[in-house]
Amino acid sequence: MDENYQSEWTKSIPLKEQKKIIKRLMKFAKPFRRTFIVAILFAFALSVINVLLPRIIQTFMDDHLAKQSATTQVILFFAGMYLFGVIVKSIIWFFQWYLYSMASLKTYQYVRVRLFEKLHTLGMRYFDQTPAGSTVSRVTNDTETLFEFWYVFLMVLTGIFAVVSSFIAMFQINGEIALWTLVFLPILGIVIWYYQKFSSRIYRNMREKLSQLNTKLNESISGMRIIQQFRQEARLAKEFEQVNNEYLDTRYAMIKTNSILLSPIINFLYALAIALALTLFGIDALHSPVEVGLIYAFTTYVQGFFNPMSQMMDFLSTFTDGMVAGSRILKIMDTEEYAPQQNPGADQAITSGKIEFRNVSFSYDGEHNVLNNISFVANPGETVALVGHTGSGKSSIINVLMRFYEFYEGQILIDDHDIREYPMEELRKKMGLVLQDAFLFYGDIAGNIRMMNPAITDEQIRHAAEFVQANKFIDELPKGYHSKVIEHGASYSSGQRQLITFARTIVTDPKILVLDEATANIDTETEGLIQEGLAKMRQGRTTIAIAHRLSTIRDAELILVLDKGHIVERGNHETLLAQNGLYADMYKLQSSGV
Structure with a gap:
């Protein structure tokens, strides 16, 4: 603190x-x-x-x-x-x-x-x-x-x-x-x-000590598996006791x-x-x-x-x-750390899904850039893959594209219009996001796919699940699409949770697909099931994908290799291998199983 x-x-x-x-x-x-x-x-x-x-x-x-x-x-x-x-x-x-x-x-x-x-x-x-x-x-x-x-x-x-x-x-x-x-x-x-x-x-x-107690408790519950795996129970119990004693002293x-x-x-x-x-x-x-x-x-x-x-x-x-x-x-x-705001009167609509970054720079703390002069174009229906080591800036590109953070320099265009000219509702509706860590809400599977949108019918839910191969495990459940989902979807495997989030994304029929290492936590068998679904999802949609496994983005029209917030290489799979640079080294390491 x-x-x-x-x-x-x-x-x-x-x-x-x-x-x-x-x-x-x-x-x-x-x-x-x-x-x-x-x-x-x-x-x-x-x-x-x-x-x-x-x-x-x-x-x-x-x-x-x-x-x-x-x-x-x-x-x-x-x-x-x-x-x-x-x-x-x-x-x-x-x-x-x-x-x-x-x-x-x-x-x-x-x-x-x-x-x-x-x-x-x-x-x-x-x-x-x-x-x-x-x-x-x-x-x-x-x-x-x-x-x-x-x-x-x-x-x-x-x-x-x-x-x-x-x-x-x-x-x-x-x-x-x-x-x-x-x-x-x-x-x-x-x-x-x-x-x-x-x-x-x-x-x-x-009051502050009580907040710290809640923070410690929340941290312990969220990270219980890691705590038990690395035998941190005694350390955390001691830290909790210390904060609790400080709270007791104030009482x-x-x-x-x-x-x-x-x-x-x-x-x-x-x-x-x-x-x-x-x-x-x-x-x-x-x-x-x-x-x-x-x-x-x-x-x-x-x-x-x-x-x-x-x-x-x-x-x-x-x-x-x-x-x-x-x-x-x-x-x-009174906090003014607002989510990025759109321009007054923003009324543009996403039609084809073209994305363009023009010299975009971004910093989380206002001092140290995590993105520097990022420029690229993703034409409608094309797939642009982002690769690089941890901390290279891949997720930061997703964050500014999805308007989770405000970039301070450059321009992001969608269909040749500034991204700020689109209502936030339009961006959320036409841009589908799948994160590495699948998050499910308490309720049932149908509710998690529908996301409480009454306009989405049961027929659309089933179609979306079939599209991403999620129906294969959902149909085997006793209650099917009405099967219960507990907190964070803990009763389902990581692959099953991710398949549900894929169906959640596809059911809205987005023009742009954003995949933040969406297959990183999925086992090989499950990944095989969804690759076909992903291929169909990408057809006719502009896709921005962060790739953990380079074998999954070999067919991408453009691959951007990032390092410390800069694009150091760009091209398709064959071109980058021929350059024998950072991408080639990463691909060889993965291919050799290292």
Whole structure:
């Protein structure tokens, strides 16, 4: 993990930035504002009920019990009023909680969907630079935290209503003593400021450690075969334990901060306020009688004044956690590592499939070129093969052609039009890509060939499978095309998975075929089955193929030999062998079985 990246998430969030985060998070709640407003109105009504209930008891105590004038009818009347108030309070509390929780739930789900959609607009460079576990953590854990964050908002608003209404009620009883309770507010403000300053830094660090945990876990699950093959279990367990301990340390730090600065201080201030109120009432009682019910009501309001503060302080940790989660989510939302963009108004259509590279140069990091002045022409129906050692630039040509990355110099033309003049939908529809590592989605075989496109019929699926010889193993499965595909298609061989991806590509009838070492992971028997299908696929289609086995591209019209991002040789198979250069050396090595 980059040290600068880590340090960014170990700093506290400045107050100015916190305000910006809250303001932006509020915008996500806009579609559900009506539900939020109704819930807030219920919260206000709840604070009014909480003020009225002590008044009922005060009146009963001072006007009837103290004067010994209580009758059965009076007792039942006040008991009934109090019970009715409690029932109304419970109903209001239920609707307040239900409506706000539903609105909060919808908001965080809305954020999660927007975040997921945003990720699909980002270019490959973002995913190259950001650990997968960190991204997963933001989409899952951080958005989940926002649900609690919105709920805290309700608690804060409810608390504010309760504090204000309780103070007004105290002031009505005894304004002087009520004003004395305000002396504790500056102390509370200092505590909140101190807590926010230190807890936000701890929470940011804690969130980052959780992301690192997810990254380690994701890495271990994805690479389990390699881990077991090379006996790396102990090393990875030690690394995971180290990150887990670091995460645990941040949790301990948070617990210590919460234990010192939250409820204990509020409870202490509450106790001081009660002691002060009783002292002042006691002093008043030395000069004139003080009603017991009035003292009961006042101390109840003092409790109603400080209890919400205690609850708000308890929720302050959740609020800070949500603030950090929100900042991490907004960081993705603000990311501008977008996938390459097409020109405004792009409306060209691919007709014949001619491809031309004109002096194309490209760099992944903006500093070191992986492609240098690449130029070639693939005429309609021709096959251009790319060969070379690892790191020579073969896959980079595919990446810029498929618009996964933006090249910064030169021009790529399709049918004599700049590639940026084509809508992305047109490029994805008319350019079929088969990668070396076949990726299958959870579902069934038919769904993986159709790729959830309802316009593709079962007949087309079967025809595509037959075209690439995939039907030979699919028909033998108990459920045929509806056979289950588990994660990554692990229940099928590498050759079978690749055949399914071939059928997936062919079913859309692309004009251009792009093969990124598509036969590299297929056994010899399976490769023999698909070579005939590949030959038929290439008929009438422009094909760009990265070749691992040179024997598979001997009939290519043009073979480009790359080395360190340059085209060092070009020609057909016979021409390149005659040149006795790099291609000839590679071919001889493969032919000799070395």
